[in-house]
Amino acid sequence: MKIIDDLKSYLRKEWAFLMALLAVGSAAAQTAPRELTLKDAINYALENKAEAKKAKLSIENSEYQIQEVRARALPTISASGNLTYNPILQLNALPGDFFGAPGTTILAPLGQEWVSTAGVNLNQTIFDMSVFTGLKAARSTREFYQVNAQLTEEQVIERVANNYYQVYVQRQQLSVIDSTYANTSQVRDIIKGQYDNGLAKKIDLDRMNVNLSNINTQRVQLKNALQLQENALKFYMGMPIETPIMLPETEFSVTPLNLNETPDSTNRTEYQVLKKQERLLYFNKKSIQAAYFPTLSVTAGYNYIGQGPELPWFAKPSDGVYWSDFSTLGASINIPIFNGFGTRSRVRQATIELKNIEEDLKDTKLSLDLAFENAKTQINNSIVTINSQKENVKLAQEVLDDTQNNYQNGLATLTDLLDAETSYIEAQNNYTSALLDFKLAEVQLIKAKGELRTLTN
Numbered sequence: 001m002k003i004i005d006d007l008k009s010y011l012r013k014e015w016a017f018l019m020a021l022l023a024v025g026s027a028a029a030q031t032a033p034r035e036l037t038l039k040d041a042i043n044y045a046l047e048n049k050a051e052a053k054k055a056k057l058s059i060e061n062s063e064y065q066i067q068e069v070r071a072r073a074l075p076t077i078s079a080s081g082n083l084t085y086n087p088i089l090q091l092n093a094l095p096g097d098f099f100g101a102p103g104t105t106i107l108a109p110l111g112q113e114w115v116s117t118a119g120v121n122l123n124q125t126i127f128d129m130s131v132f133t134g135l136k137a138a139r140s141t142r143e144f145y146q147v148n149a150q151l152t153e154e155q156v157i158e159r160v161a162n163n164y165y166q167v168y169v170q171r172q173q174l175s176v177i178d179s180t181y182a183n184t185s186q187v188r189d190i191i192k193g194q195y196d197n198g199l200a201k202k203i204d205l206d207r208m209n210v211n212l213s214n215i216n217t218q219r220v221q222l223k224n225a226l227q228l229q230e231n232a233l234k235f236y237m238g239m240p241i242e243t244p245i246m247l248p249e250t251e252f253s254v255t256p257l258n259l260n261e262t263p264d265s266t267n268r269t270e271y272q273v274l275k276k277q278e279r280l281l282y283f284n285k286k287s288i289q290a291a292y293f294p295t296l297s298v299t300a301g302y303n304y305i306g307q308g309p310e311l312p313w314f315a316k317p318s319d320g321v322y323w324s325d326f327s328t329l330g331a332s333i334n335i336p337i338f339n340g341f342g343t344r345s346r347v348r349q350a351t352i353e354l355k356n357i358e359e360d361l362k363d364t365k366l367s368l369d370l371a372f373e374n375a376k377t378q379i380n381n382s383i384v385t386i387n388s389q390k391e392n393v394k395l396a397q398e399v400l401d402d403t404q405n406n407y408q409n410g411l412a413t414l415t416d417l418l419d420a421e422t423s424y425i426e427a428q429n430n431y432t433s434a435l436l437d438f439k440l441a442e443v444q445l446i447k448a449k450g451e452l453r454t455l456t457n
Contacts, residue, residue, distance in 0.1 A: 033244035038164050041237055042456050045160045048238035052156050055149035062142040069134040073125060081118040083313075086111060112307040114321070119303030126297055129290035137283035144276035151269040154452045156236070158443060161455060163233040165439040168247055169432045170226045176428040177222055180421060181215045187404065187417065188212050204414045211418055254386055254438055259376045263449045265368035274364055278357045285350035291343045294335040301328045372448035375441050382438035389431035396420075396427035 036044075046052050089109035096104030125131060188208040194200035234241050265271060306312030308321030315321035336343075403420040406412035446452055 033246040035246045035248055036164075037248060038161060039456060041164050041233070042157050042160050044239060045156050045237040046153055046456070049156050049236065050238060051152050052149075052238075055145070055152040058145040059142070059149055062138075062145045065141055066135075066138040069131070069138040072128070072131045072134065075122055075124040077120065077122050079118075079120050082116065083311075084115045086113050086115070089113065113309050114312050115305065115307050116312040117303055117305045119301055121299065121301040123297060123299050125295070127293075128295045128297075129293040130287050133283055133286045133290055137280060137287065140276065140279045140283060144273070144280060147269060147272050147276050151273050154269055154447065157452045157455055158447055159236045160233070161443045161452075162440055163229065163236055164247075165436055165443075167226065167229045167233050169436040170222060170229055171247060172432045172435075173429055174219070174222045174226055176425065176432075177215060177219050180425055181212070181219055183404075184208070184212050184215055184421065187407075190408065191414075207414055207418070211421070254383065254435070257379060257442065257445060259379065259445075261449070263372065265365050265372070265448075268368050268448075268450050270368065271361065271364055274357060274361050278354065278361065281350065281353050281357060285347060285354065288343065288346045288350055291336060291339075294333055296331070296333045299328070299330045299332070303327070368448065371444060375444035375448055378441035379438060379445060382434055382441055385434040386431065386438055389427065389434050392427045393424075393431050396424040400424045 089111055091107040092110050094106050094108050096102060096106050188205070191200050191205050191208050195202060195205045230245060231241055234243060234245065239245075302325065304323060304325045306315070306321055306323040308315060308319065310319060310321065312321045312323070400420040400423075403412050403417050407414065407417045443452075446454065
């Protein structure tokens with residue numbers, strides 16, 4: 001028995017140890033940062049961001065709208081039934097001539113105490129201009145939602161790309177400030193050693209401590225700004241804010257772009273959305289004008305009626321209850337003649353809406369052309385700035401290295417060293433800012449060409 005108890009105890013310990021390992025592994029998996037390329041971030045946003053999901057739902061909803069309009073052209077069939085009890089029958093005054101008593105009036109009840117009917121009725125529209133117009137408008141509505149979904153996806157791509165590049169730039173700035181902090185700490189330690197040995201002044205050590213504290217403050221500020229920017233990126237991706245992310249350690253390349261090509265702005269999604277809206281407004285005007293046309297419909301019905309002195313259900317003629325059927329066929333036409341110029345006023349309002357959207361189309365085309373030209377100008381300026389700042393960073397690094405070496409050999413002052421550090425940080429930040437401006441302008445240029453979807457490949 002002791003052996004069995006020892007074995008059970010051993011197994012319980014092994015099981016607890018295994019569960020602990022699984023828990024640690026699970027926790028590690030949950031906290032492991034997710035590496036995100038720009039392509040990954042965009043594709044994730046297109047699958048998870050609320051705007052993209054709602055745009056897809058709008059396309060699905062447009063199918064139901066088409067079915068709703070189509071239903072107006074199909075027959076409507078309804079079944080009805082009723083049961084009526086007449087405790088007091090109405091007496092009708094009838095001439096006695098019908099009953100062999102001329103010159104007299106007889107009060108006779110008509111009907112039965114119990115009446116029950118059941119029937120089926122059909123109504124079919126033969127001609128209604130508003131139905132035909134509505135079917136065309138419904139199809140255009142589907143096309144509108146499809147184009148609008150494409151526009152929504154492009155907006156999601158643009159926001160994600162812009163925020164992704166901003167996160168990257170802030171990470172680069174943080175990397176620079178971390179490196180500067182490490183180098184400054186080494187210099188401060190050297191000065192402290194010299195001060196401890198009486199080879200340096202206390203003011204030099206104090207200035208280095210102040211400078212180190214300032215750099216550390218910049219580090220903290222950059223870390224906070226980076227966290228905020230990462231949270232913004234996750235929001236635009238539709239990703240849970242608590243999910244840790246990591247950008248791959250790759251430098252964004254500044255590739256030559258074709259700036260000679262002038263895209264046709266009328267092919268842009270923003271312009272096409274307005275064109276679809278114009279089409280819908282056209283059908284709206286047509287549906288209002290349909291009120292000038294007559295409408296024609298037919299109806300048919302088949303009914304069964306039971307009457308008698310008692311409840312007709314399940315009763316027989318021997319009970320005094322009789323059942324019979326009857327049917328109806330009919331046609332109705334409605335010809336509008338005059339409605340106080342109400343239709344004319346609505347048509348003119350619809351015409352004004354069409355003229356308004358024509359102006360919107362002109363303004364949108366002008367705005368899209370402006371955005372393209374501005375993107376080209378920004379890219380040209382950014383390339384010049386990037387090349388200049390890249391050389392400036394290289395020169396600032398050389399000056400900082402030489403100044404640090406000279407300071408350690410007593411050939412440069414502490415002020416020279418601090419100025420060189422400041423210049424290097426400023427040059428590096430200017431370079432990353434110019435790179436950010438280029439990438440943001442690149443996104444706008446790709447957008448102006450209508451090629452934002454290429455960023456998902």
